[in-house]
Amino acid sequence: MTKKALEVRSLTKKVKNKVIVDDVSFEVEKGEIFGLLGPNGAGKTTIIRMIVSLIGRTKGEVFVNGYNIDEQFKESMSEMGAIVENPEFYKYMSGYKNLKHYANMATREVTEERIKEVVKLVGLENAVHQKVKTYSLGMRQRLGVAQALLHNPSLLILDEPTNGLDPQGIREFRDYLRSLTKQGISVIVSSHLLSEMELMCDRFAIIEKGKLIHVSSINQLANQEQFVPTVQFEVDDVNKAFELLKEHQLTNDWKVEEGQQFSIKVDKETTADVNLLLVNNGIKVYSIHPITTTLEDRFLALTSKGEQGGKK
Structure with missing residues (x-):
């Protein structure tokens, strides 16, 4: 049986008496871009922070490439690369020196050849020896992806990666992610930008008020009978x-x-x-x-249905 890139089972987070994330389960296939879609404050970042073990879980299990994150923590972490906040670098250093610094701290050995490989993968060959302070926001985002890929993970996790990017930068970033999946890397992306997720993702989950209310591919949602054209x-x-x-x-x-x-x-x-x-x-x-019905239309239809269901 083929292992999933990521399996999240009954993920729950409570703070005192407040439920932040409520019994969320989903899977990410190998080589796909999976989106966590929802408004700000829906619980997307909390889910990601629990997956990468930045915060504890009240309940639930996480498996990365078949490894149980509780029982095989080191192996699980080796399979993941993540950008949870905006990527931070030493601005007075070049992109290359920043990557070299992170390579020295990686859980796996990162060779000089691997650094060159990820730099080429994200399209920074011509700028990698420039100081990071000269980089545009889009270039810093790409350098962040390069840093997350240094140890050759099978799963890349990105929280709101297109924040602050202009339309050209977003399109370039989307193309870079698609090139990664062609090499077998799985990507999980959280965002509140509905139109962008429609272009970027193979499948997505809608998160609302800490609950997972819908999971499907873009095509499946478009073809569902409940959405009359x-x-x-x-x-x-x-x-x-x-x-x-x-x-x-x-x-x-x-x-x-x-x-x-x-x-x-x-x-x-x-x-x-x-x-x-x-x-x-x-x-x-x-x-x-x-x-054509946009993902935004369908998202609003689903979330309004969820709200009505919650009021009953």
């Missing part, structure tokens, strides 16, 4: 179309767009029925196209 129609008479569709109870989430356009929530088959109904009643249909 929005379809936009362009016609010659919006008002007449509204009255006609109202008679047939087809004005679900009706919204008038620019000009002679309107949108409604209908599935694929009903879209065809609406088109036929409009045409048969003398309404010209100029165009029909679906409006």
Whole structure:
């Protein structure tokens, strides 16, 4: 049976009488980017801190590449590289000297060849001998990833890694992470940036108020039946179309767009029925196209459902 890159079982954190993380379980496959998604204060950083043993757990187990973190701590730590806060370096030293410093403290021997390898992997060959104080934020983030990869871990854990990066820096960082997974490295990323997680992750877990409320791949969530797509129609008479569709109870989430356009929530088959109904009643249909539901829309739908469930 293939070992998972990470297994988290019933992870719980209580501080006095307050539950910060409530019975969270998930798995990270080898070679995938797994996202922890949720608003600030949801418990993402606390989960990550427990995984990397920066804080204790009230309950739960963590397995890294098959190693139980309680029983095989050294082996577990050797399999992980992490950036939990913004990476900190000696700014008066070069990127290379900083990496050399961290290499001397690594749990595994880090050769000169390995340092060169990770520098190339994160694309800092031309800047590694410059002082860190000359680096952009994006370059410092990449140097942080290089530092976390020095001891050749199988799992990279990043907490809000794109904070402060401009759009170009975020795209470059996303590309670097994807290149890592091609080499078999698994990545777990926490973020509250919904659109970015949609582009970055293979699968994700939604965390809300310390609870895990949903786990799926981006594609699975997009295809779930509970999310009825929005379809936009362009016609010659919006008002007449509204009255006609109202008679047939087809004005679900009706919204008038620019000009002679309107949108409604209908599935694929009903879209065809609406088109036929409009045409048969003398309404010209100029165009029909679906409006892609974003991860943000689906996230809000799920979290609002979770809130309603909690109020019952």
